[in-house]
Amino acid sequence: MIQSLLIANRGEIACRIIRTARQLGIRTVAVYSDADADALHVRSADEAVHIGPSPVRESYLLGDRIIAAARQTGVEAIHPGYGFLSENAEFAQAVMDAGLIWVGPNPSSITAMGLKDAAKKLMQDAGVPTTPGYLGDDQSPERLKSEADSIGYPVLIKAVAGGGGKGMRKVDSAADFSDALLSCQREAASSFGNSSVLLEKWVTNPRHIEVQVFGDKHGNVVHLFERDCSLQRRHQKVIEEAPAPGMDAETRAAVCQAAVNAARAVDYVGAGTIEFIADGSEGLRADRIWFMEMNTRLQVEHPVTEEITGQDLVEWQLRVASGEKLPKRQEELSINGWAMEARLYAEDPVKGFLPSIGTLDRFDIGPSYRTDTGVEQGSEISPFYDPMIAKLIAWGPDRDAARRKLAQTLEQTTIWPLKTNAGFLVKALHHPAFAQARLDTGLIAREGDALLPDASPSDATLAKGAATIAAPGPLGGFRLNAPARHEGHFLLDGTPVAISVQPSAATEGAANAILSEGGQVWQLLPWRAGGAGGADASDGAILSPMPGRIIAVSVVAGETVAKGQKLLTLEAMKMEHSLLAPFDGSVAELNASEGGQVSEGALLAKIEKGDAA
Structure with a gap:
């Protein structure tokens, strides 16, 4: 067995690999960029090596630095995780050339499956069913148009080196083909060269059906059954589950055998996933499920397979890389129950799924069967990397039990001040089509706004939050001789709201309340605690419109300013936002400094009315 391991990755997957390695008594080494100096994966490993600045092209994508770190720390092996360099055949070969063990497939297997057209031809030769289409070397627009006409519309154009939904266009009619082809080719050239x-x-x-396969260096190949990853947004998986709903034993046997045949065709070693596209219009049938591509690495959604089979796939990877035979034979593997995984992201569905960056001041995951994460309370979500916070996994004896448990976990998750997609995930899990397993990859796009979480909490949740912070007296606008109910004024995520509150229920001294409902989270402040500001800053309060960094402070406290004068410049989402004076006056309060990080709704400045000089 390998005794020491460097993880050429970060975040959640690095922590996941470290967890299994520790159980096996393997010494671990992490690598990190500037942004990750205090990251959880760095502190979890036995040793850590700095490899460069925050951008991935200056750190995590530099194979020579990673190999140098492995030599420096004297490890035996390198595990690439997923993403970054995990499917880079040149890096895999460089690791092996350096005398290190590569925890992954042979470089030749990565190369064979790296180009979609070549992989598809290889699969056809191996007897694996493939989607009807054109794979020819003639890439002239005329030939491609002729082939598309023969296939029949709608047709899908795909970059042969593509991935992640890039370089992909659906064409509904012959008249649209030429423009779509040019657009797809430009994107493919830009993204993949x-x-x-x-x-x-x-x-x-x-429907997106994929099969987990595993091979060893002794010629053995097995499958660990299938997953359904049909719930997608813009070709990115949102919720994954295992097994696939509606998969009968006969169809499962055919599809899983096709996956094993595909792996054998490239002499596959280690963990891999054969992805299929299924026409689900008449249910799942073996003659309507076709090979799409192979991912020559561990998948993000591997936990659902682990939970229904009781196997640790990272342990399998390490044992196979060490030269051992597969831990189980095919007849020893079986399905137990149902598992679902949701990807929890720092993004705001209400604002077009914009990433939400900053510090996790509060990080409370609801009662969870399993949580895979690379962050903790106090961690930073930076703009440099994928904004995934955690993977939440639920298991149950059947699909509905797993679905309900996962929804409950998300509903009771409270993360602040960053926005998350938890509310969106809850809506998706409760949607009738998903609940009844009426799945296809267009479900999210088709439902659109119906899956967006509520922009504000219910009146009952607002009233409960207001009652915890609205003390009698001037703070909340209450009087001791007030009527039974009183309308108090508050700030909900920086927006003024009036809430009917029972004064007797008010609690003295509370400064704010974090409201959570259906996976969504808001902050409620007393009217004066947040500067009494609204979206139009009519009272002079200048609030941060989103989390970000102050890159310029153009005024000082006490300075006289004119309406429209620039006060501060906020950098957020890689854009600059100027915050301006709402009227003539003076800077009565200034709570921002250059270089400082601020959260959404933070009071940055207060302008008092007056005549500008």
């Missing part, structure tokens, strides 16, 4: 495309028949009611 390769403008070549393939064509596939568009599947009308598509």
